[in-house]
Structure formats: structure tokens, C-alpha cells
Amino acid sequence: MESISEQIYNSHQRCLNNKMNPYDFPDLKDRLLDIELEQKKKILDETISVARTFMTRLIAELNGTAVLIAITDDEGYLIELYGDEMMKSQIESLGLSPGIKLKEEEAGTNSIEMALKMGQSVQLIGSDHFFHCLHESACFSVPFFSLGKISGTISVMMAAQQASSFHSGLLQSAVDSIEREVRVKQQNQKLLVLNQVLMENSRNGVILANENGKIVEINPFAEKVLSCEKEEICNRHITELEVIGGYMENVLRGYKKYEDIEVSLSNKTYLFDSFPIYNESNQLNGVFGQFRDITERLVLERQLMLSEKLSAIGKISAGIAHEIRNPLTSIIGLLQVLKENRRTDNDKQNEYFRIIFSELERIKNLVEQFVMMAKPDSKEVSKARVSLHELFKDILTLMDNDFKNKNIKVHYQAFYKEKISGDKDKIKQVFLNILQNSFDAIDYDGNISIEINQSKTDNGIEITVSDDGTGMDKDTLNKLFTPFHTTKKDGLGLGLSMSYDIIELHNGRIKVESENGVGTTFTIWLPQAKPQFGNMTFNIKRTK
Template sequence: MPPKLTVGLTEEQLHSKKTSYAHVLHVVRHFMQKAIQYMNGTPTFIVVTDNDGYLLESYGDQSIKNIVDSLGISPGIKAEESNMGTNSICLALKYNEPIAITGEDHYHECLSGVACYSVPFSDSPEKTIAGTISIMTTINYASELHLGLLSSAVDSIERELLLQEKNQQLHLLIEAMINSTPLGIIMVDYDGNVLEFNEQAEEITGICRSSAIGKEVKLLDGIGEHIQNVVRNEEEIKNMDLTIVQHGTNNKQSCLVDVLPLFNKSNQTIGAFAQLRDITCYYALQKQVIESEKLSAIGKLGAGLAHEIRNPLTSIIGLTQLLKADLEGNHYLNIITTELERVKNLVNQFVSLGKPTTLNREQYSIYKLVEETVHLMNSNSSIHTIHIRSENNDDSLTAFIDKSKIKQVLINFIKNAIEAMPDGGVIYIHLTYDDNEVYVSVEDKGEGMTQEEIHQISTPFFTTKEGGLGMGLPICFDIVKSHHGEVHIDSKKYEGTTICMSLPIYYNK
């Protein structure tokens, strides 16, 4: 009487099992289908189970499949002695060795016409049983060679599974190394198609990895053409200074680029490897060092000028004032006095740039400071038909500042705004804050600046004003920086400028 088999797994459970074994089943199918081809003319049926004996997959000779189907053996069934009697699958799992059962050795008479060979297999270095692979054939084709052939095939399958596992681990290791390096990595094949594109390459180019992989490298602006040339000419590039414009923005990244051709064992070019070192911050730091050295040189010059010029200059100004008091026609003396005061101011600014900023900081009301400065500047602004509108909404807000220095900065900002609007208008002063900083911004609708002018505005002696010295804003930047604050400028040519300084609210060593 044929066994009465019941499905051991639901469809959902079977699907989950097959999903977890998908990689194993793929490798087994590849090798066993080759075995079926080698045994051409011999009816062969393949059965694969997991380590619990649940049938996961079967394929092969249709006549044997009909016998198996008639017994109710299908994916999801569990090979148990209790319902299938003695069978090679159970014994192979139990004793962890190849098992053969032929003809009448089967418990059930309906299987007396077939021979079954089962071999357990492992998919890990620990040799833990992962399941079984079985070959079924008709009794007249039964041979001990089948068990040897199956054992040999299982050895090959295990080696392939271990090799693929090692390759996967190596791939994960390489991925971790590639994505943890501060270098941008791009790899291409011989046809110039992108094979690898790490996270840092995304940061530098502004192109996401999914958009780059598989695409032609020549489509990568700035770098693609150089990589393509290396593949074509087999000539490496080292330490090439390259500026890359980020995709979708106007941001420019300065990079040092190395590109090496890749060769196979036959010394044939198979692609190229490129690495990009982002040196944008290095250039910015280099610029800061140059500015610092420039200010240091100015300081030394200012100190020398102060000793040599300031004392006699003060005497000349004093004597000129006395002459003005005694003479009625003092027009030329006024001019002399004005110019001497200008020279004195120039000398003082030289000295200010050269000296470290000394601060007398205290917790002071920013609202009060802004109101005092606006009141001070109102007379100057009214002469130019300009109204200063202060939009402050919190008179209790304080910051840890040197009030005289910050007032000097604010006066300079307002003065520049007045000079930027020769036809008059309104200057807005905004006061905002968050948990850590207070922001004071001065907004005008004047002549505005280009991006190039904004980038140079903190450079000593750079000015857009006729007769300007180009030293006021550098001093302001220095004062704000000494407060651990920052100055931000937003400006458009012919539309106006907003200059904002941020200052820490609390004491910060």
C-alpha cells in the first residue's frame, strides 16, 4: 500500500525555505543538470532537501517523476521513516554519509522499481549538514557508480559554495575598505563602463552611485575623459590637479587625481582605476595661511609706521589746529587737516590689523547695542536721505561680547550700507537668535556685489569704493572671529546686500 504523505510545509513556509536556500539551490541545479547531461540515456531524477529532510526542489526524468508524484512526494513534504518508511534521505541525514537503497530494499513495494542514492552536503567551513542531494533512477540502470558520481558532484558543489562564500566575504571587505577611505574611487572596464563608484566619489562629483554604475565614464564631467584616455592609451596619470564642478550645482571641488590602467595575466588592458583626493579644504587652509602671513607683514609694517609717523603727525595736526584759530582764511588749512587726519587714520588701521585683538568681554544686551548704534548713525544716514529701520523683538537678549568692538563692526556695516545707496532708501537691521548664537544682519537695497567680489571682500586693501582703503571689513572679520563668531554675506549685483554676523550668546573659552 503506497504511503499517505501530507504536506509538511505551507506554501508560505516553503517559499521562505526556498528563499533562504536560493543560492544553494542555484549552485546545485547548475552542477546536477550537467550530471544529467553526462548521463544521457539514463533516466535520472534529482531531489534536494534541507537539513530537516523537507523536499525543496526536484527535476529530471518524467517517468520517475510520475512515480514520485503518485506517492504524493512533492516540494514541502518531509522525508520521515514514519510515513515514507526506510529511505536514503533520512539515513543520509542520520549518519552523515552517502546512502544507497535499491529495488526491494525499499520499505514500500511501489519503490521496488527504482534505486535511490542520497548524499548529505554542507555549505559552511564547519561542515554542518545543510541538506541532501539525491539521484533516483530505474532499477535496471542502478549501479554503484551512481553513488560515486553523486559524491563527487557534492564535493564540487561544496567547494563552489565555500569559494562563493569566501568571494562574498572578500567582496564585503573590499566594499568596506572602498567606502571607508577618504578617497573617491572609480573603476571602469575596458569599454569605459563604470564598475565601482564609492561614497566619496559621490560627494566629490555630486552624482549618486546608482546613477553612475553601468554608465559610460565619459559622461562624468571633468574626470571621465581622463579615465577614458588612460584605458585607451595605457598611460597612467599621477597627482593631476583637477577642478570638478559638482553635478547639479556650481560648487567646485579641487582634487588630486591618480588614474592607473588595469591589466589581466596576459598583460592586456581590462579597465582603469581612479582615485580622487579632495584638497578643497587644503587650498582653503593654504589661502588662510597666506592671508595670515599677509596680515602679519602688515602688522610689522604698521608698527614701524606708527613709531616713525604717528608722533610727528600728531604734532603737525596740533600745530595746524592752532594756526586755524589764528587765521581767518583757513580753507587750505582745513584741507591740510582733513588729509592729515586721513593719514593718521590709515596708520591706526595698519596698527589694528597687525595686533592681536584684545577683548574686554561681558554679558551685554544686544538689543541695547543695536539701538545705541542706530541712534549714533541716524544723523549720518539722514544726510543721505536714508532711514535705518531696526527690527528687534527681544530687549532681554544678551551675548558675551566686547561691546565697543562689536559696535565698531556694526557701525562699519551700516556705513557701508549707506555708501551703497547714493540715491537713498531704507536700511533694515534684523536681530534673531537660537539656543547658542545671536545673529545681527544689516540689509540694504544698494549696488550689491558679484560672487567674485564677495570672495575677496575680507582681503586687506580690496575695495569696490572709490577712495576706499579696503581695510574696514578685514578688521571687522578679525573682531568677529576673535569672538568665535562668523560673518556671512549674501549679495546680488544691483539688488542689494545682506551682511550678517553671528556671535555666541554664552561664554566660550
């Protein structure tokens, strides 16, 4: 490989062979258009910006020495030129201005083209230049790299009498620093983009505040949960944030950091973390806070706990079902004997016996339903033609004494008396549960209204049961159909839960409206009966 001196000599010879006059600097013709120059500036924008900082510092270190700084791209086009104004004016008078290309065929032997070709620093002092007009100057050029490739050069021009190898080393050191700083900036830019992507798309709420407690960043998820806009909340103090602001303030004061604190925001449950942010000097620089939604997880956990409860009840139920069925069978048999051997025979007694037998059969079915409740995979609905009007007459006869004891007036109206398709015992159980609920809600002297109507909006039957009892608050209403949730001292919390499931099994709907101190209204919608022949049994599986 040729040495620098050999490269300079051979360059001079090529210039002479091209019939270039060393005493006459030519007009340089290879020049970029203004728009092309701007495009190249944009490509090198990061390097140009960083270089200005470092080269300004280098000029200051040269202690008053007049210098000119030149930055080119990887093709040798001059992109930036700044420094001593007098030197700049002299150089520009030769046609060496931004946009011009420094190539040997026009500009003669020059350090910029040689540095690009050799990939190393080059210095030309005095007569190393081909043209005599540059013999009183010294030029130092160092290539700079990006991603392992030469991206351009940074050059320093000064008077030849002031130049030394020290300046070459100083420039090389500055270019090394510029390359490192550019790499750091590029990495920071990538991290910034990545951070923005994460912040913008994160399903966690993120909030950052500075050391003074002023909010400096909040992501879209946090904006949504906290019902605020970034422009409104930034620069406000973290203590203005409800619930989580106090935790972040404590972190700033150095009290503690927080992990997995359960907080309630916008009617949902979140886990909140907050910890301090330190700078390179290990000084407190701010506070970080994030919260993640665990509402669904809690629901699943509750469902799992409920499933475990049901499983345990199922095991107990299976054991006691046999013990309950046996005495029930004996009671039913003995009552049948009593009925047949009674001395008097009147309609009232016959009605009472009918209801007693009906209720004993219902008790047997209740045991089976209790087991079924605990084993939701084996639900059965045996459908038949059922008269809701007749069901309510039986229920009201059954509960008549209870209503009289509390002086409760029952207003019953059946505007629709056609039969529906359903499981008679299960549907009866639903309305018994609902009426029992209304009965329990009235302390004394109240009203219960029952209506059966054909639905005005869709093809179905609408049954409403209203009372003027104590009513329910919002929390009780939300948990009304949750298994094992009860407000009664002796309640199991299964009646209304079973009722909900039974109505769903009949492809129906149940809605409850209630107001504390005013009363409660249950509205049940059931589909009208389709023409049927005989009984059909459907096996329904609950989807967990």
C-alpha cells in the first residue's frame, strides 16, 4: 500500500498529466442543486449538529488560531463550511462553497478526497497541495463512520506556519467523540421510539413526575382510566391525582416504594406500583407510577372460589339426598293412607291434600335441584305445557296464611292465561322464590302486585312481581343473583341464583329494579309455547 507521501506525489503527477496549471485555480463545475444540498444535509443532520458542538469547542482550544471547519458527505460534496470569516471568504472566492464536490480532476490534490479513498486521516501542509494558492495553508481531514461505513469527512484548515501533527491528533480525537455521541443519540432515538410505542400501546397506565412532583408524562391508557387529557394534566402536581397521587408523593419524599397496591379507579380494580427514579449521580430525579387492570382476574378468582364451594356442596348434597328422600317417601305414603281413610270428604280438604302432596313432591325436586346446582354440568329441563295462571293460584293459596299474618294485600291479575312450554316444578320454584323475597322485604302492612301479560315488544310472556317493601341498595342489587350472597340471617343465598339459572334454561330473561325504601319489581320474560306433542327432555350444559 502506498504511503501518504507517495499518494501525494502520484496525485500531483495525475494533475500535470491532465494539463492542470498549478498557478491557475480552475472553476469547479460539479455542484449540487440547492434542493439536493438540503437533502444531503438532512441525511447528515445528526452528525452536523453534534459536530458543531465539538468543533466549536476545538476552535476554543486552539486559543485564537484562525481555522475553518468543513464537513463533506461520503462522495466528497461540501455540506457545511464555518469558522474564521476571513478564511471562509478567501476559500469561497475560489469557488469552494457548500454544494461543490472536492475531486482531484477539478480541485487538484486535496485531503478530503484522499481521506475518503484511504479511509484514514490525511494532512496536506503547504506544497502538498497541487495549486500554489493553497501553499500557505494546511488541511487536516478525518473520515467519520456510521454502521461500519464511511459517511463523510470533517476537515480543519489553518495557516501552514501554525500547523503541526498535534492538530491532526486533536481533530482525530474530536471526530472519535463525535462518532460516539452520534451513536448514543441514535440509540437514544431508537429507545425513544420504542418507549413511545410501549407507552402508546401499553395496557398499563403509566405516569411520570419530576423531582418537584410535577407530572411530565402520562400514556393514553392512564388518560382513559383517569378521565383526563395529557395537555391538561401535565405540569400539575401528582397530589391532584385521586387515589394514586398520595402514593407517588410518599415515594418522592423518600418514605417508601410501593408494589402491588390494590386500588379502585373508575369502578374497576387495579394493582398499583410506584418507585423513585435516580440519575447517573444517584440523585432523585423523579417518580414512576403504573397501574394494571386486574378486574377480570378477580372475577375469575371469585368464580373459581364459587366453583370450589359448589363442588363441596355437591359432595355434601349427594350424601344427604338419600337421607331426605327416604323419609319423604314414607311421609307421602302415610299421607296417602290418611287421605283414603279420612271420615269426612269435602272440597276444602281435598284442596289441602292436593297442595300438601304437591309441596312434598316439590321438596323432593328441591333436593335434586340443590345437587344439580352444585353440579352444573348435568342440568336437565323436562318441558311440558304449563299454565302460569294455575301455578300462581297454587302459590297464592300456599302462601295465603303468611300474607294474612303480615297484613299484606296481594293484587293478582292474569291478562294472559294461555299455557307455556316449561318445567312446571322449576318455574313454580322461581315464582315461589321471588314472592318469598317480596314477602321478606315487607315488615308489616304492605302490597304485592302480580301481573301476567303478553309482551308488547316481542313474542313472549311478561310476568311482573312488585312490592312496596324495603327495597335494595345498588351493591345488593348487583349481587342479587350471586350464589351464596344473602342479606337474610337464615338464608343460603341460593334461591334467586337458582331462579336466574332456571329462567335462562327456559331461554328467558329476568330483570330487577329496586330503590331503597321504595320497593322492588321483578320482571320475567318467557317465550310463548310452541305446539308440542308429549313431553321432551333437553340436556343443557352450562358453559363455564
